[in-house]
Amino acid sequence: MNETKHAVEVGIEKEGGYIVIAFHGDLIRDTVEEFKQELDFASGVVEKYYKDTGAKVHILLDMSDFSGNYALDALSALVAFARHNKPFVERTASFGGSDKVIMAGEVAIALSGRDNIKLFKRRDDALAWLLDPQKV
Numbered sequence: 001m002n003e004t005k006h007a008v009e010v011g012i013e014k015e016g017g018y019i020v021i022a023f024h025g026d027l028i029r030d031t032v033e034e035f036k037q038e039l040d041f042a043s044g045v046v047e048k049y050y051k052d053t054g055a056k057v058h059i060l061l062d063m064s065d066f067s068g069n070y071a072l073d074a075l076s077a078l079v080a081f082a083r084h085n086k087p088f089v090e091r092t093a094s095f096g097g098s099d100k101v102i103m104a105g106e107v108a109i110a111l112s113g114r115d116n117i118k119l120f121k122r123r124d125d126a127l128a129w130l131l132d133p134q135k136v
Contacts, residue, residue: 007031008038010045016131018058019046023066027074035074039081046085056090058130064096075108082112091116093126
């Protein structure tokens, strides 16, 4: 059975109190509009979580299933997502992905003006930084 995954999936990890956003496949011209819609949905989840809890949000970005193939419009949408969510987010940790994904992430961070995003190879390292109140 083939199951189609969306380019972005959003979930809330209730035990840890953080939002997980997972990227899948390619973010190419054919999928950019869907990607933008899913990022808009994710922005709504982040903002609602912030308003409901009164606390800034922790976001874990899972890039382990993202191919690293992306259109410039997708990168621009990701930068806009990071900028929009700046007032609601305590910090964001990203993990997984190839060197190409990490390079694109570094560009997105620089363009977003956010200084509370870090990139990691492994999920456990990302979570350790994300949830440790002593690390900034």
